[in-house]
Amino acid sequence: MISFTLGALPVLKSLFIEGCINLKSILIAEDVSQKSLPFLRSIKVWDCNELESFPPGGLATPNLIYFAVWKCEKLHSLPEAMNSLAGLQELEIDNLPNLQSFVIDELPNNLQKLSVGSVGGVMWSNEPTWEHLTCLSMLRINGDDMHLTSLQNLEIINAPKLESLPKKGFPSSLSALSVTRCPLLEASLRKKRGKEWRKIAHIPSIVINNELITRVLFGLIHQIIVLSQGSARM
Template sequence: MESSTNWAKVILPAMDNFLAIPIVKLTPYLINHKTQAQDFHETVYLKSIRISNAENIKSLPRGLDKLSHLQEIEVNGCPSLVSFEESGLPTTNLKVLSIQYCENFRALPKCINNFTSLGKLKVVYCSDDVSFPEEGFPTNLTLLEISNAPKIYTSLVEWGFNRLTSLQQLDISGEGCSNVVSFPEEWIGMTLPPPLTSIRIRNFNNLEFMCSKGFQHLTSLQELAFINCPKLTSLPEKDMLLSLERLCIWGCPLLEEGVLVKEAHLRVAKFHGAGGHLTRTIPTYGHDTGW
């Protein structure tokens, strides 16, 4: 239905006429450029809301907490968005929450820890002041991606990544984390969640080494990437990476010079130098996934 609907005919004040519509895409052409989007009280069967490039929206639509079927909220490129309405979001069935490139967004829902179905959370290049919810994150997350969120990262370290007991994919970009020299943070003795299969660490300007202890229970880890970490000099000990299949090093010159990849089980190992140019590829077993 998403591909065949003529979205230009959908106007928000009449949304109560679309009781069975599963997906709503909102763009600048579908929003009347007021500072707040219209209500969604009556669209009870709505499953997905995607809002893109709406410059004047300061908060998400009212009544989202009444949408018991809502599973996905994606907001992208809304520079005036600051927070959610106090009425909040539905806590029962929401599976995906993605806020990207909303530079003034600074507050996740206070009760996000109660979102028992939430599996994917992305907070990407929003305000660097966006903070970690007091009650923590829902422990059932399977994917977490954060960028330009030093307060969230610092609080996550203190709260404990290991409490995300279902986490499979972790993508962290370290803008503003100039004090971070190890991952996971060595001083706290933290370990990463055992279900992890993919880790990407990006843009940590002062990161120097991986704390091997933090990787000791990652028996399912298949993909590991380090991108633009100019001071990084070492990987976790190879005994911690026995399940690893794909390794990507990009913009980490000290690591590129010294790292020796001897693990025969690696299917793909790529090293990228300045400007992202591929400088070395370890022969692979099977097909290159392009990762």
């Protein structure tokens, strides 16, 4: 099978394509190009290394809830107009070494769960904004080639339903974390204990709603001053 046409099964609710080694494209039938596929709720594409593209213009699936793409080595882009999928609640992408871009600003507002694994190309837009993702409750970032090894400052703003941070925490290069208007996450971080705190305890400067809650940075500065004074006396 070289291509699969959405619309060939008009009342299909769930589509799972796995291990189709010759699949190059997913299309939309011409007779439904101006219509939509209202029954389709879930799309999973896994281990299709020849897949290069999705339908031009995006997916005609207004009621899609779940979309996942894993292990598709030649795929260079996600479907167009992702923000038109107003009902999308969960998005998972992983092992896409040739993905050229992934723009946070173009994700649908109602997205609740986002999981991003190993991807290539340009991971984020230059200045991603998260303010529109007001329903996001779970963010998972995984993979060893995420190009985040030099990340130093991170801000999480206005995510009222966000409860947890990435499972593996943040890179050791991160020196400052700011969390603003994220009440559920703030509640667990202010306790300075538990699994969420352990993910960020190594970060020198942590600010919650403009309040510095850790003074590791100042402790390090104090130690440097003491050592310097000791050296001067010698």
